[in-house]
Amino acid sequence: MRIVVTLDVMLARRKMRAKDLAERVGITEANLSLLRTGKVKGVRFETLAKICQALECKPGDLLDVEEGEA
Numbered sequence: 001m002r003i004v005v006t007l008d009v010m011l012a013r014r015k016m017r018a019k020d021l022a023e024r025v026g027i028t029e030a031n032l033s034l035l036r037t038g039k040v041k042g043v044r045f046e047t048l049a050k051i052c053q054a055l056e057c058k059p060g061d062l063l064d065v066e067e068g069e070a
Helices: 005-015 018-025 029-036 046-057
Strands: 002-005 063-068
Touching: 005 029, 005 046, 018 029, 018 046
Parallel strands: none
Antiparallel strands: 002 063
16 A cells, blocks of 8 residues: 555646645745655645645545555
């Protein structure tokens, strides 16, 4: 089982560019890109909360579980 980040889906639904989200949240585009591709080991709750606030969603809208090996 592994956690899958579905941030791209929510960005598309909100018609928002990653660059604009990074500015609103206060993180670099590079860090947001790493999060979007799932290449991070973790994310701070504070950052996750800011992303959810900017996208008007809940953490469960951005994260999913994929069955199989990690």
